[in-house]
Amino acid sequence: MKTNLRKYRFEQDDLSQQQLADMIKVSRQTIVAIERGDYNLSVKLALLLARKLNTTVEELFQLEEKDYV
Amino acid sequence: MKTNLRKYRFEQDDLSQQQLADMIKVSRQTIVAIERGDYNLSVKLALLLARKLNTTVEELFQLEEKDYV
């Protein structure tokens, strides 16, 4: 799962991981894991993140080759 | 989690639950659960579904009041 959450976190509001985590009520480790991209979050979190960062799920997360079926 | 997966499944390609499940390599029960809306699928599945049905994650899934934080 490719993501540019980190880019948006900085460019949009310059939030810390902790601030972003608090905004959507998850742990900071969850944000870390998502940014590392090795991890398949729920669509609910994805929608909340996209909403907070004024963008879309598709813009924030992209499938990679290995994800296609 | 509000969804109109069912609507898209019919309107776009008139697929059966089983056909759609096969296309994205999940079980039929997963499709059933998603359509029932009581269930928070992964963003990877959401992206695959949106892709197969020629739409977006936001169009397919919407947060409800209780989901907002």
Add this chain to the structure above:
DNA sequence: ATTTAATGTCAAATATATTTGACATTATGT
């Protein structure tokens, strides 16, 4: 130089998504 905030990472525990199998009900076709 020293404090403080931000980040990276690990492991264990817990919650929840997803699968598998099985059976009942409803719709569709012949």
Add this chain to the structure above:
DNA sequence: ACATAATGTCAAATATATTTGACATTAAAT
């Protein structure tokens, strides 16, 4: 009326997301 496909639903098992806690490292501020 009968067969077949599609759907609804349940429970148990398994896989994986998410949390919690703890500690190390890096960046920023004073």
